[in-house]
């Protein structure tokens with residue numbers, strides 16, 4: 001894409017390790033994407049081109065947070081499928097995560113032996129539950145004994161685009177089609193028009209009034225109709241190609257411009273809320289921003305990624321949601337309460353930054369320089385042009401404290417102990433840890449206050465392995481890292497006493513600790529603040545008391561709340577009474593009888609009083625009311641029928657799995673959709689026109705006579721460590737699995753004894 005849009009001079013190759021978006025040394029040496037990259041380029045006729053902000057996300061399950069944070073800010077997705085593997089378990093997972101975002105599918109690797117466009121499209125309809133329309137279909141040529149993929153048949157423009165494998169810039173447009181391709185074109189066009197007619201009444205009117213010959217309907221009428229139906233998530237346009245052989249990339253770029261939404265049209269606008277919980281409507285207008293009381297307007301942006309570049313320093317990637325962000329603006333970070341002045345604003349073109357004066361609503365760009373160093377992924381940044389005299393009342397009402405719906409970080413389920421090689425390396429270790437956790441908030445550092453041990457927590461074994469390499473090799477940290485272990489937690493099953501702490505002249509804080517529910521009720525009298533995951537919350541009863549409004553004037557509400565949140569986090573790091581494991585599912589409540597002196601100006605007393613109140617509250621709970629929790633994983637395993645017995649026996653025996661279902665692959669219904677939907681989409685898939693596959697000869701077992709069974713099970717994570725090797729040996733390498741975090745579960749007494757022994 002970068003090559004064709006003119007942003008790079010040659011085409012990067014993952015296998016040679018010179019891609020633009022995979023730029024970390026480890027991404028290049030391992031040939032995988034670890035961090036999602038955001039780059040911008042233009043595509044389309046020169047005077048009418050579209051700015052495309054491309055975010056390339058990793059595919060491995062351990063980097064799921066990269067996908068979550070990218071989905072938060074993007075307006076449309078391109079789902080890339082491997083034409084041999086079809087819809088994989090991870091495809092299904094990411095598809096569900098991106099619900100509501102308009103999508104295009106690109107069936108890649110059509111040049112491979114066993115590639116099957118037809119089967120892949122059928123799987124997209126029946127497994128992902130979406131209607132598909134074929135924007136282009138594959139074209140093959142017989143060369144000797146081989147059948148070679150050479151180009152695509154454009155359904156809309158009724159021509160073949162034939163590519164040269166040697167020269168990425170060369171392609172022929174063929175309009176005189178042989179009869180076999182004419183039939184392929186007619187059938188895909190007929191199907192496309194029929195599917196769109198189910199949604200677009202304008203198209204139906206055109207057919208009734210102008211022509212009912214689907215071959216005669218002009219491409220621009222159909223393109224309009226496809227755009228509408230895609231934005232409404234009614235259909236998914238599908239294209240095919242072989243990016244490695246430079247086939248079908250330009251039509252994909254055209255499709256992105258034609259069918260995916262601009263920022264103004266995106267159906268999934270973010271939620272902007274004020275600290276009092278009220279929603280503020282998003283206004284994607286670069287000139288106006290969020291107008292407040294006619295006194296000026298606000299520009300609101302979300303920092304969705306922070307990286308430390310060895311040359312450019314901190315780079316904060318932002319998406320602007322309202323108004324215009326200008327270089328030189330003073331930014332208020334409403335998540336942390338800090339203020340800073342923007343240095344340079346840049347837009348990344350491939351790996352070359354281009355300085356810009358402003359970023360308008362809808363755009364993506366980068367804040368650089370040391371002033372941005374305190375920003376973390378997920379922070380909301382606010383700038384305003386509010387008249388001075390109005391600003392004071394504005395601040396008092398807390399209206400600057402807007403938050404764009406925060407990015408929830410999935411809980412890390414693995415950890416490894418980490419220590420400096422010598423005492424002298426401690427500071428450097430802290431800095432390196434700070435850097436990798438700022439870049440990747442799904443890595444977390446926890447410290448056991450009593451033993452002084454530091455734990456690096458992550459989403460999976462590969463995640464921690466990569467973090468380890470980055471610390472040791474890229475950041476040169478002088479550290480020792482222990483074995484990767486499962487993260488166990490502890491929780492409480494009863495409420496503590498209420499502990500009141502006071503200090504002269506007029507400080508009073510009463511706090512208690514309680515088990516926090518999995519699903520909380522929406523209670524208007526309470527505000528819940530997440531304590532950075534682990535289902536831990538700080539709960540504050542909303543002050544009703546008019547006399548307490550002064551707090552907004554003297555000590556801003558944000559610093560009061562932030563101080564309480566920090567003390568909660570510190571107090572929770574003490575861990576539980578059974579084995580000192582970090583605490584989970586805890587609610588820390590501030591009662592409404594708090595008092596502060598009228599001239600309070602700093603938060604240190606609040607910090608120490610609240611911390612000591614929480615610790616005493618935890619101490620008031622007896623040891624027998626603490627319980628150890630372990631991560632439970634939802635596992636989906638695909639195996640051939642003949643291997644099913646062995647795999648199930650291993651799961652239920654050694655691995656203590658709870659089997660939820662075993663189904664034939666085609667009947668597997670994990671979409672979360674109703675049974676009716678499942679049947680509807682199977683029916684659509686069966687009736688849909690699919691062109692013949694020519695490369696399908698030596699296709700994998702999947703489409704042979706073998707029946708594939710899908711096992712759904714819940715398994716303790718501790719039993720899934722190194723499961724890939726076990727599954728391979730049980731199935732002669734023919735089985736595959738994906739898993740995702742399901743929740744924390746109380747450990748039975750006999751398992752607890754084993755876990756404690758292991759630790």
Ligand SMILES: Nc1nc2c(ncn2[C@@H]2O[C@H](COP(=O)(O)OP(=O)(O)OP(=O)(O)O)[C@@H](O)[C@H]2O)c(=O)[nH]1
Nearest residue numbers: 014015031032033058059108109112242243244245
């Ligand atoms: N035969 C063939 N191989 C391809 C094609 N496109 C990519 N590949 C190969 O597939 C492998 C994976 O390519 P990537 O581009 O890294 O795939 P990815 O899905 O982005 O992987 P992650 O970055 O880890 O998410 C590489 O070895 C590529 O050479 C294609 O069109 N044809």
